[in-house]
Amino acid sequence: MTIFDSVKKQKVLFEPIKKGEASIYVCGPTVYDDAHLGHARSALSFDLLVRTLRALRYKVTLAKNFTDVDDKIIKKIRETGKTLEEITTHYIARYKDEMEQLHILPSDIEPKATESIEAMSSMIQRLIGSGYAYQIEGGDVYFDSSRDSAYGSISHKVPDDDESRSRIDHVEGKKNPKDFALWKAAKADEEIAFESPFGSGRPGWHIECSAMIEKHFEGSDEYSIDIHGGGADLLFPHHENEAAQSRCASGHELAKYWMHNGFVQIDGEKMSKSLGNSFFLKDALAAYDGEILRFYLNSVHYRNDFNFNEEDLLAAKKRLDKLYRLKKRITPGGASAVKKEFRQKLLEAMSDDLNISIALAVIDEMVASANEGLDADPKNKGLKKETVANIEFIDELLGFGGMDPFEYFQLGIEPEVKEKIEELIARRTEAKKAKDFAAADAIREELTAMGIAIMDTAEGTLWEKS
RNA sequence: GGUGCCAUCGCCAAGCGGUAAGGCCGCAGCCUGCAAAGCUGCUAUCCCCGGUUCAAAUCCGGGUGGCACCUCCA
Numbered sequence: 001m002t003i004f005d006s007v008k009k010q011k012v013l014f015e016p017i018k019k020g021e022a023s024i025y026v027c028g029p030t031v032y033d034d035a036h037l038g039h040a041r042s043a044l045s046f047d048l049l050v051r052t053l054r055a056l057r058y059k060v061t062l063a064k065n066f067t068d069v070d071d072k073i074i075k076k077i078r079e080t081g082k083t084l085e086e087i088t089t090h091y092i093a094r095y096k097d098e099m100e101q102l103h104i105l106p107s108d109i110e111p112k113a114t115e116s117i118e119a120m121s122s123m124i125q126r127l128i129g130s131g132y133a134y135q136i137e138g139g140d141v142y143f144d145s146s147r148d149s150a151y152g153s154i155s156h157k158v159p160d161d162d163e164s165r166s167r168i169d170h171v172e173g174k175k176n177p178k179d180f181a182l183w184k185a186a187k188a189d190e191e192i193a194f195e196s197p198f199g200s201g202r203p204g205w206h207i208e209c210s211a212m213i214e215k216h217f218e219g220s221d222e223y224s225i226d227i228h229g230g231g232a233d234l235l236f237p238h239h240e241n242e243a244a245q246s247r248c249a250s251g252h253e254l255a256k257y258w259m260h261n262g263f264v265q266i267d268g269e270k271m272s273k274s275l276g277n278s279f280f281l282k283d284a285l286a287a288y289d290g291e292i293l294r295f296y297l298n299s300v301h302y303r304n305d306f307n308f309n310e311e312d313l314l315a316a317k318k319r320l321d322k323l324y325r326l327k328k329r330i331t332p333g334g335a336s337a338v339k340k341e342f343r344q345k346l347l348e349a350m351s352d353d354l355n356i357s358i359a360l361a362v363i364d365e366m367v368a369s370a371n372e373g374l375d376a377d378p379k380n381k382g383l384k385k386e387t388v389a390n391i392e393f394i395d396e397l398l399g400f401g402g403m404d405p406f407e408y409f410q411l412g413i414e415p416e417v418k419e420k421i422e423e424l425i426a427r428r429t430e431a432k433k434a435k436d437f438a439a440a441d442a443i444r445e446e447l448t449a450m451g452i453a454i455m456d457t458a459e460g461t462l463w464e465k466s
Numbered sequence: 467g468g469u470g471c472c473a474u475c476g477c478c479a480a481g482c483g484g485u486a487a488g489g490c491c492g493c494a495g496c497c498u499g500c501a502a503a504g505c506u507g508c509u510a511u512c513c514c515c516g517g518u519u520c521a522a523a524u525c526c527g528g529g530u531g532g533c534a535c536c537u538c539c540a
Binding site for chain 1: 468469470471472477478479480481482487488489490491497498499500501502503504505506532533534535536537538539540
């Protein structure tokens with residue numbers, strides 16, 4: 001397996017700390033609002049990583065956190081009058097539900113910031129004790145970036161100290177503009193506060209990942225975990241800061257490999273709230289099945305920017321449709337073994353830094369060749385069984401193709417409508433028998449107007465939502 | 467102002483020095499009562515200009531255009 005390490009800026013061979021195992025930590029969402037397409041893409045990217053490593057027989061442990069204390073959540077508390085817990089449990093539940101709809105495998109560990117206060121405060125205390133952090137008037141604790149000679153080695157950024165140009169917050173008392181908060185002291189009117197040896201307050205954003213990784217993973221003398229991942233925007237400052245504090249607190253590097261997924265854009269621009277062009281996952285899921293969204297969002301290599309638009313989504317759907325049409329031809333039917341060559345080619349593609357484009361091309365070839373075989377010999381049992389197994393493998397490795405093919409093509413059709421369709425098709429079959437083609441065509445037109453496409457096959461007339 | 471990334475057929479998208487994968491769309495054909503589906507065939511020399519090399523979409527230099535990070539952000 002090779003992966004692109006965004007710190008080394010090149011593809012490298014994945015050689016885990018512990019042979020045969022892979023520890024992965026992905027930065028999860030801050031739960032103050034519904035997930036957007038960017039959250040989906042990030043989760044989808046790392047889901048592909050996890051599935052590929054598992055198919056390669058690695059024992060994978062995936063941790064993805066929920067940031068459930070932070071300024072934006074506090075703002076939400078003030079706006080809504082709800083409690084922190086009400087807000088965070090609501091959005092965590094929604095996040096999990098939506099990720100499940102995208103066929104994302106659940107994380108093995110789901111740490112929450114509020115459940116890791118002790119781990120954080122102990123790490124902060126160690127940093128203060130060894131002189132890597134300092135407390136300023138008012139109680140905030142800052143990391144002293146000047147004490148970490150390796151600061152900058154993750155993002156390769158040398159923050160511009162000229163504050164007139166950089167956009168780093170200027171805070172009174174900070175020794176250095178790039179120093180960042182480990183602990184924010186509670187103001188008098190703030191009710192969200194945790195006790196710590198250095199006063200009442202709440203953790204800074206970066207410290208949670210470092211502390212949680214330390215808490216949940218054993219690591220080695222050199223690294224805490226194998227892979228640390230997240231969106232491209234997290235490389236700096238988030239991951240740089242995590243790496244710095246972990247390095248100074250533990251004496252070794254945080255992660256052996258760093259992976260970052262590209263952005264989802266709308267009309268060629270980054271999707272973000274400030275631009276007013278963010279797209280909630282829930283809205284996309286209301287219009288399209290999770291599997292279709294998954295297929296579309298995963299159809300572009302994870303490191304590239306992804307320009308979301310409905311036209312491309314529909315083109316991607318048609319590609320998925322072809323897989324399901326093939327599945328229709330072999331359903332119902334049992335499975336034999338996956339075609340060795342197919343399995344190997346798919347794994348080979350995914351093992352090369354998750355080259356999904358090659359993987360999809362391999363699938364297209366398999367679909368075409370199976371269709372060709374079935375055209376030549378519709379009763380080829382061996383081919384049918386092998387194809388069933390092949391599609392099962394696709395579902396295992398890439399997370400699509402697992403639905404019932406008939407249901408797939410009838411997604412979103414109400415039962416009453418289904419009845420009506422079946423009835424029309426029955427009438428058309430009668431008309432065809434009577435060679436009344438005008439009547440048969442009229443019924444087909446009626447179905448077309450309903451958005452239903454029909455196809456006459458040896459097994460009778462099949463229909464799809466068009 | 468600093469630092470990166472990207473630019474391949476109408477659209478999406480692989481390619482990582484050896485002579486352009488795949489999908490969508492389109493066209494022609496087979497099949498079909500007609501369709502649809504499926505199958506077969508057809509459709510690019512890689513933003514521009516230099517350079518290195520026997521050989522470059524792939525490496526180097528210079529342009530042009532787009533995007534991102536340096537502020538919360540997946």
